[in-house]
Amino acid sequence: xxxxxxxxxxxxxxxxxxxxxxxxxxxxxxxxxxxxxxxxxxxxxxxxxxxxxxxxxxxxxxxxxxxxxxxxxxxxxxxxxxxxxxxxxxxxxxxxxxxxxxxxxxxxxxxxxxxxxxxxxxxxxxxxxxxxxxxxxxxxxxxxxxxxxxxxxxxxxxxxxxxxxxxxxxxxxxxxxxxxxxxxxxxxxxxxxxxxxxxxxxxxxxxxxxxxxxxxxxxxxxxxxxxxxxxxxxxxxxxxxxxxxxxxxxxxxxxxxxxxxxxxxxxxxxxxxxxxxxxxxxxxxxxxxxxxxxxxxxxxxxxxxxxxxxxxxxxxxxxxxxxxxxxxxxxxxxxxxxxxxxxxxxxxxxxxxxxxxxxxxxxxxxxxxxxxxxxxxxxxxxxxxxxxxxxxxxxxxxxxxxxxxxxxxxxxxxxxxxxxxxxxxxxxxxxxxxxxxxxxxxxxxxxxxxx
Amino acid sequence: xxxxxxxxxxxxxxxxxxxxxxxxxxxxxxxxxxxxxxxxxxxxxxxxxxxxxxxxxxxxxxxxxxxxxxxxxxxxxxxxxxxxxxxxxxxxxxxxxxxxxxxxxxxxxxxxxxxxxxxxxxxxxxxxxxxxxxxxxxxxxxxxxxxxxxxxxxxxxxxxxxxxxxxxxxxxxxxxxxxxxxxxxxxxxxxxxxxxxxxxxxxxxxxxxxxxxxxxxxxxxxxxxxxxxxxxxxxxxxxxxxxxxxxxxxxxxxxxxxxxxxxxxxxxxxxxxxxxxxxxxxxxxxxxxxxxxxxxxxxxxxxxxxxxxxxxxxxxxxxxxxxxxxxxxxxxxxxxxxxxxxxxxxxxxxxxxxxxxxxxxxxxxxxxxxxxxxxxxxxxxxxxxxxxxxxxxxxxxxxxxxxxxxxxxxxxxxxxxxxxxxxxxxxxxxxxxxxxxxxxxxxxxxxxxxx
Numbered sequence: 001x002x003x004x005x006x007x008x009x010x011x012x013x014x015x016x017x018x019x020x021x022x023x024x025x026x027x028x029x030x031x032x033x034x035x036x037x038x039x040x041x042x043x044x045x046x047x048x049x050x051x052x053x054x055x056x057x058x059x060x061x062x063x064x065x066x067x068x069x070x071x072x073x074x075x076x077x078x079x080x081x082x083x084x085x086x087x088x089x090x091x092x093x094x095x096x097x098x099x100x101x102x103x104x105x106x107x108x109x110x111x112x113x114x115x116x117x118x119x120x121x122x123x124x125x126x127x128x129x130x131x132x133x134x135x136x137x138x139x140x141x142x143x144x145x146x147x148x149x150x151x152x153x154x155x156x157x158x159x160x161x162x163x164x165x166x167x168x169x170x171x172x173x174x175x176x177x178x179x180x181x182x183x184x185x186x187x188x189x190x191x192x193x194x195x196x197x198x199x200x201x202x203x204x205x206x207x208x209x210x211x212x213x214x215x216x217x218x219x220x221x222x223x224x225x226x227x228x229x230x231x232x233x234x235x236x237x238x239x240x241x242x243x244x245x246x247x248x249x250x251x252x253x254x255x256x257x258x259x260x261x262x263x264x265x266x267x268x269x270x271x272x273x274x275x276x277x278x279x280x281x282x283x284x285x286x287x288x289x290x291x292x293x294x295x296x297x298x299x300x301x302x303x304x305x306x307x308x309x310x311x312x313x314x315x316x317x318x319x320x321x322x323x324x325x326x327x328x329x330x331x332x333x334x335x336x337x338x339x340x341x342x343x344x345x346x347x348x349x350x351x352x353x354x355x356x357x358x359x360x361x362x363x364x365x366x367x368x369x370x371x372x373x374x375x376x377x378x379x380x381x382x383x384x385x386x387x388x389x390x391x392x393x394x395x396x397x398x399x400x401x402x403x404x405x406x407x408x409x410x411x412x413x414x415x416x417x418x419x420x421x422x423x424x425x426x427x428x429x430x431x432x433x434x435x436x437x438x439x440x441x442x443x444x445x446x447x448x449x450x451x
Numbered sequence: 452x453x454x455x456x457x458x459x460x461x462x463x464x465x466x467x468x469x470x471x472x473x474x475x476x477x478x479x480x481x482x483x484x485x486x487x488x489x490x491x492x493x494x495x496x497x498x499x500x501x502x503x504x505x506x507x508x509x510x511x512x513x514x515x516x517x518x519x520x521x522x523x524x525x526x527x528x529x530x531x532x533x534x535x536x537x538x539x540x541x542x543x544x545x546x547x548x549x550x551x552x553x554x555x556x557x558x559x560x561x562x563x564x565x566x567x568x569x570x571x572x573x574x575x576x577x578x579x580x581x582x583x584x585x586x587x588x589x590x591x592x593x594x595x596x597x598x599x600x601x602x603x604x605x606x607x608x609x610x611x612x613x614x615x616x617x618x619x620x621x622x623x624x625x626x627x628x629x630x631x632x633x634x635x636x637x638x639x640x641x642x643x644x645x646x647x648x649x650x651x652x653x654x655x656x657x658x659x660x661x662x663x664x665x666x667x668x669x670x671x672x673x674x675x676x677x678x679x680x681x682x683x684x685x686x687x688x689x690x691x692x693x694x695x696x697x698x699x700x701x702x703x704x705x706x707x708x709x710x711x712x713x714x715x716x717x718x719x720x721x722x723x724x725x726x727x728x729x730x731x732x733x734x735x736x737x738x739x740x741x742x743x744x745x746x747x748x749x750x751x752x753x754x755x756x757x758x759x760x761x762x763x764x765x766x767x768x769x770x771x772x773x774x775x776x777x778x779x780x781x782x783x784x785x786x787x788x789x790x791x792x793x794x795x796x797x798x799x800x801x802x803x804x805x806x807x808x809x810x811x812x813x814x815x816x817x818x819x820x821x822x823x824x825x826x827x828x829x830x831x832x833x834x835x836x837x838x839x840x841x842x843x844x845x846x847x848x849x850x851x852x853x854x855x856x857x858x859x860x861x862x863x864x865x866x867x868x869x870x871x872x873x874x875x876x877x878x879x880x881x882x883x884x885x886x887x888x889x890x891x892x893x894x895x896x897x898x899x900x901x902x
Binding site: 327441 | 821855
C-alpha cells in the first residue's frame, strides 16, 4: 500500500527533503504532499537584498524551482494551503485552503515539519504603517521597489546584523540616503567581536551611511498611514522607507501546540537524524535547533545552507535510509561593498559565555604576495582555548579573497584542530593567490605562539 | 661559550631558520653564519614568471630581505661564498670565497643544509647557446628582459608544468608568439589527471599558444652562438628565446659526498624534526625529501611554502626547541590567464601508482549563486578510496574564486576525512560568494554517493 509523507512548508528544507525522498522512493511507494502557505516554493531568501540593490535583475531568478516543476517530479505541492494543527495521536494534520477557506484533515504516515522562521518585529507603535517592512519574501522586495519608484529618498534600516548590512548596501547602491539604527555598540555586534566589528563600522560610515550605534528604536511616526520617521531614544530619524532586519525566530508554535518538544533555544528539538520526540514526525530547516559542535549546545541558526543539508538528511531517513546531520559551527559570510566579512565557531565573547577560557589573537595579512598587484589587506582573528591550544573560532574582515578563507578554518574547527596544527598545514601558494605564508597559516602561527 | 650555527644556502629555508633561531637565541648564545653562493638572499623565485610577464614591475620587490637587513638582525650572511665540502667527523665545512678564490675551513656546532634545488636541463646539443635559459634567478629574468628589448619575437617554452605554464602566460602578455613543447600528452600532465588537464590545454590554445603535446625536444639549432630553433622529434620550431621549465632536482650532492643519507627520491633524508642521519646536521627546503601524508612515502616537493615552514621548524629545533614538520599533501595552485588551476593529495593516476583502489568523480559547479552576476564555472575532481570513502585528493580548474577552494580540501585531507564527512561540513554561504551548496560540498556529496 502506498504510504504518505506530508511536508509542512515548501521552502529549502521541505523541498530538499521531498526531492531526496523522490530520488529514493517511487510515487507508488511513498506519496509526497507538500502544504505551502504562500504561492511559491524553493525561493532564495538570501538573494533578496541583492535584488533590492539591483545586483540581481530578475525576481524570478530567485525561484530555484516552481510548484509546477516539483509536481512534474512527482511531488504533490499544494500552495496557499496552511497547516493549522497536527494531531499526533490520529496521525493527521488540519489543512486550510487559504483561497476557499475550507479545512480538512489529512492523514500522514510520515510528517516533516519545515515551517521555517519569521522575522523578529517588536511591538513598536506604528509597525503596521505603510513603508515599514521586513525583507523576507519576494512580495517584500516588490514593495521596496514600489516605494523606490514612488520616490522614497530616505531609508532607515533597523538592525545592523547580516540582513541589515546587506539591505543598507543595496539601498545605498540605489542612491538612497541610508541611516542604520542599531541597539548594540557595533554593527554585526552579535556575531563579531568589537575589534573586528569596528572595521565594518568604518566601511559603513566611509560609504556614507549614517550609522547610529547604541540607539534603541521606540516606534514610528506615521502620517496618513504612511511612515515618516523612526523614533529612537536619541530622537527621530526621517524616513520614507524602513526595513526591519532584527533576525528571525523559529516557527515552532504548530509543533509546540501538538505537544512536540521545543528546546530552550526556541527551535524544535531534533536528534541528529532530525527526528522529533514523536514517532514518524521529523523536522528540518530554520524551525529546528541544531547541535553546535564547539559548545555542544543546541542553537538556532537560520541559514539556507543548513536547511538544504538537513532536508537531504531527513529525506534520506524518511525514505528508510540512515543519514545524520553533523551539526553547525556558526559559519557565515557577507560583504559590505568591497569589504568581506566572515566568521566561524565562537567569538571571544561567545567562548566566554560558554565557559571556555580563551584568548583572541588578531593578525593583519595580505591576500597575495606583497609584490603582486591587487594584494588586499585582511584581518584574521583567531579564538583559541588557553588550556589546549584548540581553535574555537575565527573571524575575517578584509578585501577580495579574504572572506572565503573562513572555510579553511571552519574545516579545521570541524576536525578539532589546534592553532599549531593549522599553522603547519599544506595550503596552496602562488603569488597571485597568497603570500608564501597564507594569511590563515600566519594567523594560526601567531595564535599558537601566544597561547 | 658561544656556539656556532653554520647555514649553507641563504634562501627561504636557510634564512627562515636563521631568523627563527635569532628570535630564540642571542648572538652571545649562538653565532649564525650563512654561506650563500649568489650575491642575494631570500628572493621569491615564484615571482619570476610574473616579473617576466610585467605583472610585477620591480625585480627588487622580489627580494624579501637583503643580506644587509639580515646582518642588522645579528645574522652573519656571507654572500658569494660557496661551501664545497662538509667534514662530519671534524665538524667543519670547507668554504670558498668566490671573489678571492680563497678556501678555508669553518667549524660548526650545528649545521643546516639548505642548498635548494637546480633546474633539470637534459644534455641536449645547443643548451649553452645564447637565448636558451631557465627562469630560476633574477639574473635569468634580466636576461629575458634583454632579449625582449633586443627584439625577440618567437619564444619556445620547453615543458608545460607549473613554471612552463606561468612563463608562457608571461611571454604571451609581452606580445610574443609562444610555442609550448611538452613531452607528455597534456599540460600539467604530471600533476593533473588527463580530464582536468584538457581544460588547461583548451585555455592555452584559445589564448593563441601553439601547444605541441607529445613532442620530445632533441636539441637546439644554434647560429653564431645564438639559438634560432628548437629541434623536436616532429621537426624544428623557430625561436629567438627558449625557456626550459622541466622542474627541479634537489641539490643533495654536497650532503651525499659527506656521507649523509640521501633518499631514493633524490632528496636528503630527514626525520620530522629535520635532522639528517648525522649528529648536529640538519637539512630543510628544496634539498630534502618530505613525508607525503597520503601515501606515507618520501617525496621531493620544491616549494617556497614548505621551505619557509621547514626553516621555522628546524630553526626552533636548532635553538633547543621541539617542533615537527607535519609533511606534505602536494597542494599547489597556479593560473593561466583567467583560469585557476589547483590540486592537493593524489590524482587518480597517483593513487593507482601508490596501490590505492580509488575512483575519480568530477563535478561542475558555479562559484556563486546562479542568479548572482559574475558566477564562474568550475570543475572539481575528487579522488576517493573505494573501500573507505576516504578522500585521497582533489583537483580544481575554473574561473575566479575556484582555485583557493583547494585549501578547504587540503584541510580535509590533512585530517583524513571521508567524502561524506566533507559534504556535511558547515562552510560559509552568501550569494556573492557561493551557491547554497558550495562547490566543495557539492563535489564531496557527489563523490560520496558514487563510492
